[in-house]
Amino acid sequence: xxxxxxxxxxxxxxxxxxxxxxxxxxxxxxxxxxxxxxxxxxxxxxxxxxxxxxxxxxxxxxxxxxxxxxxxxxxxxxxxxxxxxxxxxxxxxxxxxxxxxxxxxxxxxxxxxxx
Amino acid sequence: xxxxxxxxxxxxxxxxxxxxxxxxxxxxxxxxxxxxxxxxxxxxxxxxxxxxxxxxxxxxxxxxxxxxxxxxxxxxxxxxxxxxxxxxxxxxxxxxxxxxxxxxxxxxxxxxxxx
Numbered sequence: 001x002x003x004x005x006x007x008x009x010x011x012x013x014x015x016x017x018x019x020x021x022x023x024x025x026x027x028x029x030x031x032x033x034x035x036x037x038x039x040x041x042x043x044x045x046x047x048x049x050x051x052x053x054x055x056x057x058x059x060x061x062x063x064x065x066x067x068x069x070x071x072x073x074x075x076x077x078x079x080x081x082x083x084x085x086x087x088x089x090x091x092x093x094x095x096x097x098x099x100x101x102x103x104x105x106x107x108x109x110x111x112x113x114x115x
Numbered sequence: 116x117x118x119x120x121x122x123x124x125x126x127x128x129x130x131x132x133x134x135x136x137x138x139x140x141x142x143x144x145x146x147x148x149x150x151x152x153x154x155x156x157x158x159x160x161x162x163x164x165x166x167x168x169x170x171x172x173x174x175x176x177x178x179x180x181x182x183x184x185x186x187x188x189x190x191x192x193x194x195x196x197x198x199x200x201x202x203x204x205x206x207x208x209x210x211x212x213x214x215x216x217x218x219x220x221x222x223x224x225x226x227x228x229x230x
Contacts, residue, residue, distance in 0.1 A: 001174070034218070043205065043221040044158070089158060101148050101209055101219065102171040105158040 006106025
């Protein structure tokens with residue numbers, strides 16, 4: 001089955017700095033890569049996702065890059081703010097064509113943005 | 116639209132008992148997935164249901180089971196509870212249509228404590 005490695009497990013940055021979280025996966029057939037943010041005591045919420053036919057996607061201060069050859073993808077948050085503090089999870093779905101909904105998650109990164 | 120709802124939100128059981136958790140998806144969403152979240156193992160996929168049929172299953176013992184009703188509401192059952200079953204159980208619903216990537220929307224979770 002799919003194996004997803006996420007690094008780092010904790011990340012502390014100063015407000016205004018950038019944060020980068022990286023994930024690697026094992027199944028080369030995987031083609032959908034979402035990122036979720038989970039604040040303490042709350043449900044995971046999708047913040048950005050990317051498909052395998054796209055190398056990069058950006059949404060305001062967050063961006064995701066995908067390298068299918070190397071089987072890794074990364075989350076980039078620029079101009080971090082204290083409200084960005086949360087646990088971030090990467091995930092991989094082996095089939096985005098509508099017949100499988102079986103996300104494999106990384107172990108999460110606790111991001112702390114210090115004011 | 117109302118979001119994904121889960122009941123109950125908190126549950127305390129003792130070893131050997133069984134428990135049933137309920138998930139109501141977003142209106143129109145026909146796929147419901149279940150995940151177990153623990154500090155040690157992170158988010159792990161349990162199973163996914165679509166049109167009252169289990170389409171995908173994770174690596175959990177047979178004590179974990181589920182079903183889906185004709186209105187897409189889903190239940191999961193855990194029999195013969197063990198201490199290690201203490202976790203946050205999350206369900207997620209998705210709109211299903213072919214050829215498109217479908218975001219999974221998570222519910223708030225049911226916090227199960229096994230004593």
